[in-house]
Amino acid sequence: MTSTQTSPIPFLKGHGTENDFVIVPDAENAVDLPPAVVARLCDRRAGIGGDGLLHVVRSAAHPDARHLADEAEWFMDYRNADGSVAEMCGNGVRVFARYLEHAGHVTAGEVAVATRGGVKHVHLDKDGSVTVAMGRAVLPEAGVTVTVDGRSWPARNVNMGNPHAVAFVEDLAHAGTLYDEPPYEPAAVYPDGVNIEFVADRGPRHVAMRVHERGASETRSCGTGACAVAVATARRDGVDPAESGTPVTYTVDVLGGTLLITEHPDGRIDMTGPAVIVAEGTIDPEWLGSAT
Numbered sequence: 432m433t434s435t436q437t438s439p440i441p442f443l444k445g446h447g448t449e450n451d452f453v454i455v456p457d458a459e460n461a462v463d464l465p466p467a468v469v470a471r472l473c474d475r476r477a478g479i480g481g482d483g484l485l486h487v488v489r490s491a492a493h494p495d496a497r498h499l500a501d502e503a504e505w506f507m508d509y510r511n512a513d514g515s516v517a518e519m520c521g522n523g524v525r526v527f528a529r530y531l532e533h534a535g536h537v538t539a540g541e542v543a544v545a546t547r548g549g550v551k552h553v554h555l556d557k558d559g560s561v562t563v564a565m566g567r568a569v570l571p572e573a574g575v576t577v578t579v580d581g582r583s584w585p586a587r588n589v590n591m592g593n594p595h596a597v598a599f600v601e602d603l604a605h606a607g608t609l610y611d612e613p614p615y616e617p618a619a620v621y622p623d624g625v626n627i628e629f630v631a632d633r634g635p636r637h638v639a640m641r642v643h644e645r646g647a648s649e650t651r652s653c654g655t656g657a658c659a660v661a662v663a664t665a666r667r668d669g670v671d672p673a674e675s676g677t678p679v680t681y682t683v684d685v686l687g688g689t690l691l692i693t694e695h696p697d698g699r700i701d702m703t704g705p706a707v708i709v710a711e712g713t714i715d716p717e718w719l720g721s722a723t
Contacts, residue, residue, distance in 0.1 A: 437716055438716065439713035439714060439715065439716065440455065440462060440713060440714040440716060440719070441455075441456055441711070441712075441713055441714075442454060442455055442456075442472075442479065442711065442712060442713065442714050443456070443530060443533075443708055443710065443711040443712075444479060444480075444481070444708070444709050444710040444711070445485075445526040445529060445530060445706065445707055445708045445709060446522075446526065446651075446687070446706075446707055446709065447522035447523070447525045447526045447561075447652065447654065447704055447705060447706045447707070448522060448651065448652035448685050448687040448688035448689070448690060448704050448705065449651035449652055449685075449686065449687025449688060450482050450520075450522035450523070450650050450651055450652035450653060450654070450685075450687060451480070451481045451482055451651070452481045452482065452483050452484060452485045452522075452523055452526050453472045453473060453478075453479050453480075453481040453483075453484045453485070454484075454485045454487060454526070454527075454530050454708075455472075455484060455485070455486050455487065456487045456530075456534065457486060457487060457488055458487070458488065458489050458492065459488075459489065459492050460488045460489070460492040460493050462486075464484070464486055464508075464510065465514070466510075466513065466514025466515065467514060467722045468514070468719060468722045469484050469510045469511075469512075469513075469514035470512065470513055470514040470722075471719065471722035472484060472714070472719070473512040473513075473514075479714075481512060482512055482644065482647050482650045482651075483509060483510060483511050483512055483517070483520060483523060483647060484509070484510040484512075485507060485508075485509060485523055485526065485527050485530070486507075486508035486509070486510065487505065487506075487507070487508075487527065487530060487531075488505070488506045488508050489504060489505060489506065490503055490504060490505060490506040490545045491504075492506075493506050493508060495508070495547060496508075496545045499545040499549075499550055500545075502543055502545070502550045503543035503544055503545035503550045504536075504543075505527075505531060505536065505544055505545065506544075506545040506546070507520075507523060507524060507527045507544055507545065507546045509523055509546065509547070511644070511645065511646030511647050512646060512647040512648075513646045513647065515646045516547070517547070517593060517645070517646065518546070518547040518548040518592050518593045519546050519547065519548035519551075519591070519592040519593050519655055520653075520654065520655065521563060521565055521591075521653070521654015521655040521656075521657065521658060521702055522652050522653065522654040522704070522706075523654070524544055524546065524551050524553060524563050524654070525553065525561040525563055525654065525702075525704060525705075525706035526706045526707075526708075527544055528542050528544060528553040528555055528561055528563075528706065529555070529561060529706040529707070529708055530708060531544075532555055533708050537555070538555075539555045539556065539557050540554065540555060541553070541554055542554075542555060546592075548566070548591075548592030548593065549566065549592065551563055551564060551565070551566070552564040559705060560703055560704065560705060561703070561704065561705070561706045562701055562702065562703040563654070563701070563702050563703075564699060564700075564701055565591060565592075565654070565655065565658050565700045565701065565702050566591065566592060566699070566700065567698035567699060567700065568589050568590065568591055568658065568659065568662040568694075568698070568700060569589070569590040569591075570587070570588065570589055570590075570662070570666070571588045571590065571620075572588070573588055573620045574586055574587055574588045574596070574620070575588070575596050575615040575616060575617065575618075575620050575621070575625075576615060576616050577596060577598045577613050577614070577615045577627060578613065578614050578615070578616075579605060579606055579607045579613050580605075580607055582605055584598040584599065584600060585598070586598040586615065586627065587663040587666070587667075588620065589659035589662055589663050590659075591655040591656075591658050591659050591700075592655065593626065593645075593655055594621050594623070594624070594625045594626065594645075595625065595626045595627075595628060595655065595656055595659035595660075596615060596621070596625050596626070596627045596628070597628045597630060597659055597660055597663035597664075598627070598628065598629050598630065599630050599631075599632075599664075599667065600629050600630065600631055601631065602631060603629055603631050603639060603640075603641050605629065606629035606641045606643075608649075609641060609642075609643045609648065609649035610648055610649070611643075611648070612624070612627065612643055612645075613627055613643060615627070624645040624646070625645060626642060626643070626644050626645050626653060626655070626656050626659075627642065627643045628640050628641070628642045628653070628656045628659060628660050629641045629642070630660050630663070630664065633682075633684060636668075636679070636680065636681045636682065637681065637682040637684075638660060638661075638664055638681065638682075638683055638684070639683070639684040639685075640656065640657065640660050640683060640684070640685060641686065642656045642685075644656070651685065651686045651687030652685040652686065652687040652688065652690070653685070654690065654702055654704070657683040657685060657690045657692055657702065658692050658700050658702055660681075660683055660692075661681040661683055661692035661694065661700075662694060662700070664681060665679055665681065665694060672694050672695055672696045672698075673696055673697075673698060675696070676696050677696065678693050678694065678695045678696065679693070679694050680692065680693040680694075688704065688705065689704070690702055690703065690704040691703045691704070
């Protein structure tokens with residue numbers, strides 16, 4: 432927030448499978464959001480509270496997205512709860528698209544959203560569900576070993592535009608509290624940090640997960656993480672749509688609900704789940720200014 436900002440700043444609150452976000456509409460990119468301000472807004476005791484912040488900006492008005500303006504009018508300038516910048520957030524994209532519909536910028540149907548992970552194509556269904564084309568997974572060979580409370584597991588390296596380490600466990604309780612990032616080795620595999628998913632089987636093509644999100648501690652859901660989990664589980668199960676020629680869908684239970692992840696033979700991954708706007712109001716600029 433700039434030091435000259437004196438008028439109330441609009442905000443909304445939304446969530447996708449209880450992965451919740453502060454939404455700041457700012458079409459012309461006029462509101463400065465340094466890390467301390469974002470962290471204050473996302474603080475659950477002293478602020479509005481959220482796993483992250485969705486800064487809603489026209490692509491043409493933001494230096495990180497101007498090159499995408501011809502493909503997508505709106506840019507999701509996503510921040511983690513600690514104020515750090517992130518490439519992508521799958522649940523965030525669904526909530527972002529729901530906000531655009533709520534604000535009258537788009538109608539149900541296809542919507543393009545610019546992100547630092549590229550342009551994401553979103554379908555707003557009239558039944559309330561939102562499907563995001565999440566791109567393709569990259570599976571680097573280098574993996575890590577994750578350790579919690581003396582137990583260790585190999586973790587599959589999956590990149591969904593942001594980095595993930597997927598570990599399969601017998602019991603999700605083995606992940607511990609997830610207040611802090613679980614240690615992993617070798618650390619050099621993820622020089623910028625990583626999202627760590629712990630996965631347990633629930634049935635045929637059905638798993639449950641917990642996640643420590645980079646910059647946000649444990650969250651109720653992680654969309655890119657659910658995609659990474661589905662791909663890692665499919666490969667563990669010996670399933671690869673590129674070889675079979677048949678799409679595969681996994682049900683992924685997160686703490687905040689359920690996501691359906693479909694991987695197509697050409698590598699495209701679709702994620703379907705709910706997205707809800709729950710509140711809107713204004714931020715007191717004097718209160719927020721004290722954060723800086």
